[in-house]
Amino acid sequence: MKRVLQTLAALAVLAGLAGGAVVGLGLYNVSARVGHLQGVSWVLHTTFRNSVRLRAARPAEMPDLSDPALIELGARHYDTACRSCHAAPGEAQSATMAAMVPAPPPIGQAVQGWKPYQLHWIVANGIKMSGMPPWPAQREDDVWPVVAFLSSVQQGMEGADYGTLTRLPDEEAPLAYCLGCHGDGGLAQVPPLNGQGAAYLEMALQAYRGGTRASGIMAQAAREVPPETMGDLARWFAAQPVAPIPPQDMPADLVERGRALVHADTGDPDVPACRACHGPDRSERSAFFPNLAGLPAPYLRTQLGLWRDGRRGGGPQAGLMRKAARHLDDSDIAALVAYYASLPAETGQ
Incomplete structure (x- = not known):
């Protein structure tokens, strides 16, 4: 037994010396031109697939991945953040x-064989040694639009459909880029920006760009906008007439409860009532807070949840909003969402 242990120890020392020589003397050829040694690619790919299957847990709830607005938002993000490596559906990769090494697979191939929650894990976490980064924000809820898009690719999305989803309005950049998601009333998780205060909009853009407000989608989008144009962009949106979007149909009892919460005294001298910052009365709204009237209910629900859970930031109002939201329960959030979403966006009254 002693001789066996001595032999194993000697082998371990030799292995350590050999490894040290490979690292210290640069003996391993890292050139991508020669690729991996025989069998290494199979080992890495098999490890990748098994690792994802082990770690990706099915969530209790998932959004409706067939929602066209969610798919469009995911496609627009993919077009600027992912297309350069994986190409568009039906498009050949660049040379x-x-x-x-390893080559990123074309997107139609990359998504095959994965369940939606596994695709979510891959997009959220990235893959070591492949060049695929993790999601650029500690907020995994906004990964789902990309998963919705990838699920559509799994089901056979064609290049023409992709082109329709990602086509930009006939405007100058960066305005066209922003209008792609924020124009025409916005998308399910994206608010329209027309008529919001310029000071608030510029502050929000700077917060996304600086990373103090977390969103993987907006972190990418804000960096597509030259910093010197952010003020002009904010003022342009602020000057636009609010689109006459019909009020969203909400349960009457929730709307009334939400109305009472919005106008109620918070009991904290440092925290004003909701109406003092967010309206709906135009004369009371703060220039550094968004008008919430008529914003999409999914967007309002997500943002209030982030504030309540202490996961939302951005701008000098962050501390105040965390205080205002920290005691909200799910029923409070549902009522506030119902009230503000039910208001006519074109008047904010």
Whole structure:
């Protein structure tokens, strides 16, 4: 037994010396031109698939991944953040991307064999040694639009459909880029920006760009806008007439409860009532807070939940909003959402 242990120890020392020589003397050829040793690619790919299956847990709830607005939002993010490596549906990869080791698979191939929650894990966490980064924000709820898009690719989305989803309005950049999601009343999780205060909009853009307000989608989008144009962009949106979006149909009892919460005294001298910052009375709203009237209910629900859970930031109002939201329960949030979403956006009254 002693001899066996001595032999094992000697082998371990030799292995350590060999590994040290490979690292210290640069003996391993890292050139992508020569690729991996025989069998290494199979080992890495098999490890990747098994690792994802082990760690990706099915969530208790998932959004409706067939929602066209969710798919469109995911496609627009993919177009600027992911297309350069994985190409668009039906599109050939560039020669540079195809020559990577390992090469990122074309998107139609990459999504095959995965369940939606596994795709969510991959997008949220990224993959080591592949060039795929993790989601650029500690907020995994806004990964779902990308998963909705990828699920559509799994089901056979064609290049023409992708082109329709990602086509930009006929405006100058960066305005066209922003209008793609925030124009025409916004999307399910995206608020329309017309008529919001310029000071608030510029502050929000700077917060996304600086990382003090978390969103993987907006972190990418804000960096597509040149910093020197943010003020002009904010003022342009602020000057636009609010689109006459019909009020969202909400349960009457929730609307009335929400109305009472919005106008109620909070009992904290440092925290004003909701109406003092967010309206609906135009004369009471603060320039550094958004008008919530008529905003999409899914967006309002997500944002209030983030404030309540202490996961939302951005701008000098962050501390105040965390105080205002920390005692809200799910029923309070549902009532506030119902009230503000039921208001006519074109008047904010």
